Amino acid sequence: MHRGKITSAVAVAVLSVVACVTAPAAAAADVAWAPCAEEWLGGLECATVEVPKDYGDPAAGTITIAISRHKATDPDRRRGVLFTNPGGPGGAGRWLAADYASQPIAAVYDIIGIDPRGTGASTPLRCDATRPTGSVMLLSRPTDDELGLFSSVAHDREVACEKGGGDFRRFVTTAGTARDMDGIRAALSEEKISYLGVSYGTWLGAVYGQLFPGRLDRSVLDSSVDPTKTWYEQYDDNNKSVEFNFTQWAQWVAKRNSAFGLGKTPEDVRAAVDAISAHVAANPGFAGIINRDDFDAAVGKFTRYRPYWAAFAENISAVTAQRNGAPADPDLATANTATGRMIENEANEPDENGVFATATCDWETPTDQETYYAGMRRWRDSFPYGGTVASMAPTTCAYYPHQGEAEVNIGARQYPTGLVLNADGDPQTSLVSAKRMATTLDEPLITVTNEGAHGVYGMTDVRDDSVARPNTCVDNLVNAYLIDGTLPDGDQVCATSNPAAHIPADGTPITGTPADEPDLAALAKRPAEHPRYGH
Structure with a gap:
């Protein structure tokens, strides 16, 4: 079901909330920066900002948002702040300020990393510890009798998140996080922000632009979600x-x-x-x-x-x-x-992060279990590899009676033109999703072909070098835009910088130098996917 089907009563409530927060969400104030205490944030400054827990009732108390900063290395060329988000939803993002510090953009922007509400060092949203579910979620070809096991996993997860999160859950929404960003902007005494978001962070950036179009300058949406489909519908595209x-x-x-x-x-x-x-x-x-x-x-x-x-x-x-x-x-x-x-x-791996199980429920989600089972059967019977069946399984949203602020519909862009990026083989945010975002916002799309990466700008900053080498085509286009404001002339295509091994096709002469071939066994020693790779 497409987003936008909001009852008139809810729509009135949403409009009233928007009216309440068109002023800066937090009063301008000096942010108390200090060296980050965490060793893994070495070289960054950290601070906290207080924002309303409930933007519909600012007097109901505040929560804390943890932020980081990598100051512009060329102060004479500084052009403002660049907010970042790693995706998820549920990814803590203070580390991104260091992650992008090796890019040329670090010369002209104060790069701001943010642990969104509910994550990291910000006011947390936790699920109670839940039993491991991998044995069920890894079932690649469940029988019809086993489909109910997936519903049990989702239900148990929802119960655990309700116990752990309580009333705070209904205030953890994408719109709330976007309003937090504007509160941070005000606290930093900045008139506008530029923005670089990955995965779910693309949706967050689009929502911010929808709510605060006059406060968004340059924006890059890297590996984009689809603004015209529900969260669950996009799993099929993935x-x-x-x-x-x-x-x-x-x-x-x-x-x-x-x-x-x-x-x-x-x-x-x-x-x-x-x-x-x-x-x-x-x-x-x-x-x-x-x-x-x-x-x-x-x-x-x-x-x-x-x-x-x-x-x-x-x-x-x-x-x-x-x-x-x-x-x-x-x-x-x-x-x-x-x-x-x-x-x-x-x-x-145990997961107590309650943000994904909550913020994804901003979208309308099926409650009929048979809707999920139909999708699971379809992929089981056609292509059961790579977790396709489990991705269509019931989620916590099937059991979560969402009561928070309604989702924000993305309409015509009212802020400067930005960029949308995506790889053609990205299985976490499909290329078709990025095309719809680029079309909706009327922005140029940069596509990386023959590539399975999720997050294509500055990819070597967060990837094992054996599966990611820098894509200078993407980096040059993004840097030219963020630094000088130079937009590409329409959509662009960049070839992968991470091709398959140089093995000639049958009947083709051997040319060039064979590339180093990674060892599959070495992959087993790598840590789990980087948090940037989530939605």
């Missing part, structure tokens, strides 16, 4: 990106059958992967693959990032050979088991 990455990988592998021996067509390659999944389902532990669920998840992970394409194809070839009678390879088994353990550990 799954299509997961499938797109697999298809691109299968096509690449099929063109190199002499190297990998998995067939000459993408259908042959898909059949080889399907055969392994079926074999592991009947023989858990085969070739070190713990179970089918872990394997199906790994397929999505390794076909997403192009630098892993060759190594994953080699892995599939080796497992296929063993299934056909070749001797067992202990190194292969060790690598596959390590990958499975990594996937299971990520899925079972």
Whole structure:
């Protein structure tokens, strides 16, 4: 269901709230900056700002928002503040001020990192500790009888968040966070802000621009959500990106059958992967693959990032050979088991952050469980790799009677033209979502092709170098805009800076120098996805 279907009574209430906060949300004051106490924020200054807990009733008390700052290194060229947000919702963002400090924008902006309400060192919104759910959420091909397990997980999570968050939950909304940003702006005595948001941070930036168009200068929306669809509807588009990455990988592998021996067509390659999944389902532990669920998840992970394409194809070839009678390879088994353990550990990591389970419910969400089950069946039966089935499962929003401020509809832009960025294979915010944001705001779209990254500006600042090298095309376009105000002439396309290994297609002469090929086993030693990679 599309956003915008708000009852007249709610609409009147929203308008009254907006009217109450058109003045600065916090009185201008000197912010007490001091060196950040946390070692991982070394080199930054930190401070706190008090903002109303309830913007509809400012007298009801305040909450604390923690912020950080990396001061402009060229004061003579300083052009103001650049607010940042890492996404989530639920990502604490003070670290971003240091993350972007290596970019040329750091010379002309005071880069401001923010722990949004409910996160990090700001007034927290916590869920009670909940039982690990990975064993359910990793089910890649649940039977119809098992679909109800996903509803139980969502319900239990909602109960835990209600216990932990209580009344504060209804004040943790995207609109509330946008108003907090304006309160910080006022506290810093700045007339306007510029903005750089990633993932869910793109939605937050668009909401800020909708509420405070006269206070937004330059803006960059990196890996964008869709302003015309509900949160849940976008999961289906994201799954299509997961499938797109697999298809691109299968096509690449099929063109190199002499190297990998998995067939000459993408259908042959898909059949080889399907055969392994079926074999592991009947023989858990085969070739070190713990179970089918872990394997199906790994397929999505390794076909997403192009630098892993060759190594994953080699892995599939080796497992296929063993299934056909070749001797067992202990190194292969060790690598596959390590990958499975990594996937299971990520899925079972305790999560007390209540912001995602609350702020995503700004959107209208189905309450009928069969709506979720239909989507789960569809992906289970067509493409069950890379977590597609679980992504369509019921969420806490199916059980959360949202009572906070209604979502803000994004309409025609009333502030200066900005930029929208996205990779074509981003499975967390699909390219189609970014296209809709760019169209809605009438802004240029920068697309990175043949790329699975989520967050494409300054990507090496937050990524393992083995899967991300700087994309100078993107960085140059964004820096020219943020520093000099130079917009590109319409939409732009940047090629990936992280291609697959240099293995010539069959019948193609060998040219150039082969790229270093990352080791799949090394990926198992990496930490879980960086918080910037969330929505």
